[in-house]
Amino acid sequence: MTAELNASERETWRAFFVMRRQLELTLERRLQADAGISSADYEVLISLFEAEDKRLRAGQIGDIIGWEKSRVSHQISRMESRGLVTRQECGDDARGVWVVITSDGRRAVLEALRDRTTAIREVFFDVLTEDEVATLNAISIRVLDRINPPICAEQNVLTG
Amino acid sequence: MTAELNASERETWRAFFVMRRQLELTLERRLQADAGISSADYEVLISLFEAEDKRLRAGQIGDIIGWEKSRVSHQISRMESRGLVTRQECGDDARGVWVVITSDGRRAVLEALRDRTTAIREVFFDVLTEDEVATLNAISIRVLDRINPPICAEQNVLTG
């Protein structure tokens, strides 16, 4: 029961670490160049876009993306000033707000989604076999369950 | 030749995306709690620690970690004020500086390395089979080669 990593584990960790950094960097650059938004903007827009009524409470956004509430609030303010989202009063609970995607926001997220999908295909799935995709999926779920042990027998929700 | 992703690709991308975010968050928190340094501090310290003479030029640090020079300079200034590194004149080239790890820096990186290795084993390698490790390594190298096509027949250096 040693805490050390063996040679192939160290090699794999390094390769994985560098790969995901380069991957993020590449996707971020393309997002900025193609749709003119940052990764943070994209994360907010895509969660709104995928929501039932194209709107979410500020707190929900934080839960989905994994941000603290003040980061959400500042981010929403910046996006609001750029016309990507608006805030609306919340009838159910006067303490809360709805964050709603605007038509400009929808336009931006659609463009981003298209470009991003192309990029992900080009630099990622195009060089993976079907088996490798399956393995990576299994690995990811197992590591996630390790980090956040699932409550009862539920699966992890993969809410990001 | 479609740019779309199929269902299992979308599922895998989502799982992979969330996994690496949670993994980073977990490692960052443990680093801060156990060794009292940030991921940025760790990256600088580990590259100095792994360098030949425990020192690097500012520019080399940027190349290794993938940061622009002003980020390196600001980061080094903050670390210098906390006693983790020092700057030394560079004899070869009076425009340059050597960044040198201090004994406090060495102490911090050794502690960080030990804790981090334990964490990586716990949440990552402990739940992966040998085959999965090999697959992940192959995937990572292939994706990296796709992002930064290797010059001539050389392999990617994995310099991060």
Add this chain to the structure above:
DNA sequence: TAAGATTGATTAATCAATCTTA
């Protein structure tokens, strides 16, 4: 008092301008 959220201050990352020596 707690929940939902915002605000302002601090810290970190990015961008453009500048400084010094090759």
Add this chain to the structure above:
DNA sequence: TAAGATTGATTAATCAATCTTA
């Protein structure tokens, strides 16, 4: 002029304090 690096201003992320309503 270019290479190596720093500086100061801007933008973004984090932290602590605060505000309003449940």
